[in-house]
Amino acid sequence: MPAISLITLAVASVPRARAFYEALGMRTSPLGNESVAFLDAGGVVLSLYGREALAGDTGLTDARPGGITLALNVERAEQVGERLADAVAAGARTLKEPREMPWGGVTAYFVDPDGHPWEITWVAEFPLTEDGRIVLAMGDDEDGGGTTA
CATH class of the missing domain: 3.10.180.10 (2,3-Dihydroxybiphenyl 1,2-Dioxygenase, domain 1)
Known part of the structure; x- marks a missing residue:
């Protein structure tokens, strides 16, 4: 059965965004680094990725929310x-x-x-x-x- 397993948000600062979501109670996986963070969001992974990096990966010219x-x-x-x-x-x-x-x-x-x-x-x-x-x-x-x- 298809399932959403990961949601990626384009963020200005991965460390700042990680701290925000950790303050909401999500736990960060050690698999991340300064450029990307992966958090346990209760059955779905929330990925935080720098805006420019996400734009480059996807080919989008603007990776704003x-x-x-x-x-x-x-x-x-x-x-x-x-x-x-x-x-x-x-x-x-x-x-x-x-x-x-x-x-x-x-x-x-x-x-x-x-x-x-x-x-x-x-x-x-x-x-x-x-x-x-x-x-x-x-x-x-x-x-x-x-x-x-």
């Missing part, structure tokens, strides 16, 4: 504000304070020091595993159970 949001899901609604405070303390800028959504969840948004937009959200229908992965209920399971994202 855009067009996506990344998400941190939490177990309880009150954790949205707590995690937002953690992100701000680590150097993030708040885009939207925690608020109840029309669909029933609680969501807040911030940008990391390189401008990547992140959502912190609690959704009752998205239970989390012990290591923070979302459990998606799949209607076609024979036993009616869910699948872990």
Whole structure:
């Protein structure tokens, strides 16, 4: 089954970005160096790569962030504000304070020091595993159970 295994963010400073994500609780792999960092993001690897290096590797003329949001899901609604405070303390800028959504969840948004937009959200229908992965209920399971994202 296809799965997203690694997400790479173009960053201005790998050491600064690594410190930011470590402050949010992600653990850095020793496989990285000053030019690239690999962090355990709960079942997906978050890779931090210098903007110029990523532009050179991909052939893109500009490797700035855009067009996506990344998400941190939490177990309880009150954790949205707590995690937002953690992100701000680590150097993030708040885009939207925690608020109840029309669909029933609680969501807040911030940008990391390189401008990547992140959502912190609690959704009752998205239970989390012990290591923070979302459990998606799949209607076609024979036993009616869910699948872990």
